[in-house]
Amino acid sequence: MRAQEQVFLGIDAGTQSLKLLAYDAGLKKILHVSAAPLELISRDDGSREQLAEWWLAALRQCMSELPDDIKRRVRGIGVSGQQHGFVPLNKNGEVIAPVKLWCDTSTIAECAEITERFGGVERCIDAVGNPILPGYTISKILWLKKNNPQAYGELAHILLPHDYLNFHLTGKIFTEYGDASGTSYLNILRREYDRDMLQALDPERDLLPMLPPLLEANATVPLGETARAEFGLPTGVKVSTGGGDNMMAAFGTGSVTPGVLTLSLGTSGTLFAHSDAPAIDPGSELAAFCSSSGGWLPLLCTMNCTVATERTRKALGKSIEECEALLAASTPGAGGIQSLPFYNGERIPNLPHARASLHGLNDSNMTPANLYRAAMEGATFTLRRGLDAFARAGQTFTAIRLTGGGAKSPHWRQMIADVFNLPVEVPAQQEGAAFGAAMQALWACSENADLAALTEEHLAVDTSLGCAPDAESSAAYQTHYQSFLELLSQQYPSVQPVE
Structure with a gap:
């Protein structure tokens, strides 16, 4: 990559705020950080929800604060999102219901229902690697079917929060194995969607065509022209697959x-x-x-x-x-x-x-x-x-x-x-998932780069803060x-x- 094109953006959509970070890989320096707060809808039944449009508004605010001289040097973008959320889209790509989040505990009955239909907790662990717990994506889909049948009838795409931000950036629907493994319908052993689990979720409807294609961790997708123009970014910018906030924090901490x-x-x-x-x-x-x-x-x-x-x-x-x-x-x-x-x-x-x-x-x-x-x-x-x-x-x-x-x-x-x-x-860089998302983008845009060596080069530990x-x-x-x-x-x- 050219020396002037070594800036990588990390976007982290968390529960409380959306953060944007710009990292210069040549200087090994964070150039800019901005954040926008996010509201949370809470109800006594354990519901914890947000509107997807809030994330886009927060992203626009953060991008507007990114200096133009940094924007001109952007090479890649990585997106981190809170895990387990359910973003339901219709066939036109429009969000059709509030997004139930990772901290939502209103789907306990749906967890039990799917687990029973699948054959019990042990079979869940044996088949897909994890039990079905409140907060995981799968129970939220059944909750939508039972509580908002009109939206469920319009359902055409099942996305996670970071998938939705990638969709806005690229115009393409895709996901990757890390964030998808927090859904309970990805078999983490075979690294593919589990048809039997999807049938236990809804025996009457084939949900597999609604799930996003799975891309490898180091894949990239071109930034869409609409988002490029909206944010004032240069041509040729690539978007990495991104991942859940914990997966991106793993990049940021080594x-x-x-x-x-x-x-x-x-x-x-x-x-x-x-x-x-x-x-x-x-x-x-x-x-x-x-x-x-x-x-x-x-x-x-x-x-x-x-x-x-x-x-x-x-x-x-x-x-x-x-x-x-x-x-x-x-x-x-x-x-x-x-x-x-x-x-x-x-x-x-x-x-x-x-x-x-x-x-x-x-x-x-x-x-x-x-x-x-x-x-x-x-x-x-x-x-x-x-x-x-x-x-x-x-x-x-x-x-x-x-x-x-x-x-x-x-x-x-x-x-x-x-x-x-x-x-x-x-770690010396304490921006967590946002820094990790930028690191993943750097890795994905660096062809055939060794991840361990790249991490060693860019990640430092603050020895003054350590303790035994x-x-x-x-x-x-x-x-x-x-x-x-x-x-x-x-x-x-x-x-x-x-x-």
């Missing part, structure tokens, strides 16, 4: 080769790692997803991470800086207070109806410092269960690569190191973690330790 465990501390908490072969958890808590880099990305997602700390912080009326001081004034175990931080129900463990609760309060330990630490410990212990799931799937690690908003907290970084008993590393486990705290946390597991099983007997 989890594109085995041995690197990424932990994202965001609204949700996510653990994922690259694998050269499918990694199946006998306990069915680890999602056996494909990656967006040509392999697999075993992953575990909890729905309550910074949700727990932020709700507690606001209830205490404290600033982030004041809460950091509270952590410094408290010790592991939070004075005996334990938190089950299930403010939004929970995905792993599968407790969609769960509610948050505090345990062990007395007249001496109920201090702001202990309450805030308990919230952080509860979120961290829930994620620590994920390390057990990775171990059941045969995965081991030598370090944790930390990202997300929570990674900015020095005390949380140290807590992760102590609870997981692993060194913590922090403290032996005394780590030993204490092993005891506190076991107490957390015991409390969890007492409160929710369905959640039992899996060997």
Whole structure:
């Protein structure tokens, strides 16, 4: 590529905002970042929805803020989108219903119905690699059929959020294996859509023709003329296949080769790692997803991470800086207070109806410092269960690569190191999925490039933010973690330790 054409755009459509990042591969420098907030439709039945037009409006706003001198040098674009969403289109390519999101828990009955028709949880895992959980795309399609039959009758294309943004950019409908593996109707073992699962979803209608073609991870599609003119971009720009936000974050943190465990501390908490072969958890808590880099990305997602700390912080009326001081004034175990931080129900463990609760309060330990630490410990212990799931799937690690908003907290970084008993590393580029999307575009536009070498060249670790486990705290946390597991099983007997 010519020296002046080395800018790659990363677009990340998340739950709370859409972000646009411009990365200069020649200078190895992020040139620009802009973001636009997104609304969220919430209902008491667990519905969590957005309108697809909001994403396009946010994208237009961010593109309008991108300086013209950067636009002229754009070579490629990568798109990251929140996983599991369902974007229904009619034959004219128009969105015909609100988009149900990953955090939507209103489809519990549909999950059970499809699972029963398919032959049970074990057959789901054996056949497609994953159970059908609330939040996955498949149950949202059945929900539309039952609750909006008119829209279902018009349904012609079934897209994921990042697919829809790619459609807007290119005028073409396509997807890739990583994001598609979060639907429950992609067989992650054979890397193809599962006809039997689609029939269990709707025995009366063939949905296969409505699913987007699957492209390889390093494929590109030309930017459409309509989008090129709309955004003022040069000719010849290519759009990579993109992927789900976690798949793109894997590019941004280096989890594109085995041995690197990424932990994202965001609204949700996510653990994922690259694998050269499918990694199946006998306990069915680890999602056996494909990656967006040509392999697999075993992953575990909890729905309550910074949700727990932020709700507690606001209830205490404290600033982030004041809460950091509270952590410094408290010790592991939070004075005996334990938190089950299930403010939004929970995905792993599968407790969609769960509610948050505090345990062990007395007249001496109920201090702001202990309450805030308990919230952080509860979120961290829930994620620590994920390390057990990775171990059941045969995965081991030598370090944790930390990202997300929570990674900015020095005390949380140290807590992760102590609870997981692993060194913590922090990438220098903390733009997560948006940076990863730009990296995937760079890889896809660099013919025959070795991904591991490309990652080594462009991804740096900020050594000043890393930390190692403290032996005394780590030993204490092993005891506190076991107490957390015991409390969890007492409160929710369905959640039992899996060997």
